[in-house]
Amino acid sequence: MKAILLAAAVTAAFSGAAFAEFPExxxxxxxxxxxxxxxxxxxxxxxxxxxxxxxxxxxxxxxxxxxxxxxxxxxxxxxxxxxxxxxxxxxxxxxxxxxxxxxxxxxxxxxxxxxxxxxxSPQLIVANYNAPFNTMAELVAYAKEHPGELNFGSPGVGTAQHLGGELFKRAAGIDLEHIPYTSGSTQMVDLAAGVIDLSFEYQTVVAPYVEDRKMKILGVTLGERLKASPDIESVTEAGYPDAVNxxxxxxxxxxxxxxxxxxxxxxxxxxxxxxxxxxxxxxxxxxxxxxxxxxxxxxxxxxxxxxxxxxxxxxxxxx
Structure with a gap:
């Protein structure tokens, strides 16, 4: 019995030491x-x-x-x-x-x-720089005048960006086709090239493309404007509070x-x-x-x- 207890104590001591040395x-x-x-x-x-x-x-x-x-x-x-x-x-x-x-x-x-x-992280609603709309109101008006023509990309089915697009189109009452990707970078390249129309992405990802005038920001999926970017309209301000994401x-x-x-x-x-x-x-x-x-x-x-x-x-x- 003493031998068993001693062995257990030694094992515990070595295990504790191993954890204490993490990571090795x-x-x-x-x-x-x-x-x-x-x-x-x-x-x-x-x-x-x-x-x-x-x-x-x-x-x-x-x-x-x-x-x-x-x-x-x-x-x-x-x-x-x-x-x-x-x-x-x-x-x-x-x-x-x-x-x-x-x-x-x-x-x-x-x-x-x-x-x-x-x-x-809230998402920015971004469009190809040459898209025929510059605000969320203009986007919604265009989508209603051209039903079934617009789409949006995301890094994959069920991602936060995907839900962002689905929530916005439901809140605005418009039709947007979802185009899923497996890579955020590939999605951005296609949006910059005009292969897809829109994306609901994060500022870190879209900033270089916006600076290079390959994309433009239409809004942010918040209830209020971003402190760091107060010029960007929120979805709530635009009349779509159910699109907050x-x-x-x-x-x-x-x-x-x-x-x-x-x-x-x-x-x-x-x-x-x-x-x-x-x-x-x-x-x-x-x-x-x-x-x-x-x-x-x-x-x-x-x-x-x-x-x-x-x-x-x-x-x-x-x-």
Missing amino acids: RPITWVVPFGAGGVTDITSRRLAERLQAELGQPVIVENKPGAGGIVGSQEARIAAPDGYTLLLATSGPFGIQAALSPEKLPYDPLSDFEFIHGVTA VGWTFLAVPKNTPEAVRAKLEDAMAKVMNDPGIVAQVESDGRSVVNLKGHQPGHDYISAEIAKFKAAADGIALK
Whole structure:
């Protein structure tokens, strides 16, 4: 009996030491979308800062497909040891969980542990620079005069950008065809070239194209104007309050990741997300920091968002 207790004590001691030394090798940060989109750009900025906190490389890997489901599932089945992180987004963790839970190979609320909130982001309604409309009112008028002609792109079915387009077209009473992509960068290239007409995207992604006069901003999916861009009209001001839509992200790990490992990641991410430079950068992109640390606050936030998406998207078929 003493031998068994001694062995257990030794094992616990070694396990505790192993957790205390975490991380001992590079960490993978999974982005469930292609390169060039807002989740990719944000992840690379934050991974670099997190690397400084943890003392090990944090390598971003893009795993696109099925509106974020493919990458999220790959993270779910990874070893629960803290060496695989996932940028959980409102598409595969909120919208699709609300509207098509039977299509998900995972449960967003029970198959993951949430480390820290990352960002909350409204979308900008953008059009090709040569489009025959310059405001939301002009867009709606044109769409009603030319039914079935306009379309909008998104990084994939069930993403926050997809829901943004669906909510706007329902609120405005117009017809817009959805064109899904697997990469945010490919979608932007096509919009700039006039292959598609519109997108409901994030400021980080569209800014270079707007500066180069390849796209123009028609509005923002908020109830009020952005502090950083007060010249952009909100959907509520334009008369479409039901089109308000904000995408969010959280850093997550597979369930059963050791508590000591999660604690280290939580502390490190809290420092990253409270870094004045990171906060300023996030806000300059038209977003805000979701300053929620630990699993339960993240779980509660996402649970409430799923309920909100169910109510907001009632009757919308995401396809």
